[in-house]
Amino acid sequence: MITTQERELPSPASIRAILDQVTSKWSVMILIFLCDKPQRFNALKRNLDGITQKALTESLRRLERSGLVVRRVIPVSPVAVEYSLTPLGISLKDPFLALYQWSMKHRTTVERAQAAFDARP
């Protein structure tokens, strides 16, 4: 029997809820790009190569909702919107960078494993 009462360990489900926010579709890539400097909507869109407006909007909302990203409207014409990391967002930099570098390092290994798996009898 697993309980969370009186324990400092939260339930797996509640941790996974957090992980879900943080590892959702474009989150890692967006955070990585925002680490460099605050960026505007279309700058992110260009960098992310392949993301749709809708997906980018939704991802940024989710990150904003979780307190990782700040959305700042700059009242010029036409309107500019700049996204930047909060301190909480910055605290994810190291873990995300580790994930990102892992992905770069092991990309071809993973791709080969997948191809081999798919070619199985």
Add this chain to the structure above:
Amino acid sequence: MITTQERELPSPASIRAILDQVTSKWSVMILIFLCDKPQRFNALKRNLDGITQKALTESLRRLERSGLVVRRVIPVSPVAVEYSLTPLGISLKDPFLALYQWSMKHRTTVERAQAAFDARP
């Protein structure tokens, strides 16, 4: 124009494909549990508290396909199946532990940020 030819940097899309495998729904939690020791299907299911058979099966398949997990059938009766990490899977331990610990540490902060966001006018 972005190309990947002759560059050591893969395209964002190809990196995200890898990240998707690795950060997909239950991956982090499964890998964390498998770090301790190889485990059987139902042991994982119990530990993961809330996962369905289908989701666990699919997650394990995905991890196996990407070369992170090995599935070993132990021919006893009734049949036992043990899942364990490959060296590649083990190499994810540190990044995932970092993510996991971040989630535990900042869980309440994130939850409060979400509640505040949702309560906005």
Add this chain to the structure above:
DNA sequence: CTGAATCCGAATCGATACTG
């Protein structure tokens, strides 16, 4: 015990069009 197969409604996706 460890799954595979199926069904079905819900959620998500991508493309397109439109707006301040």
Add this chain to the structure above:
DNA sequence: CAGTATCGATTCGGATTCAG
């Protein structure tokens, strides 16, 4: 420029059933 609205397509999730 930075979105919102909409719609059809695909995928996903959970429940159930069956099998080696």
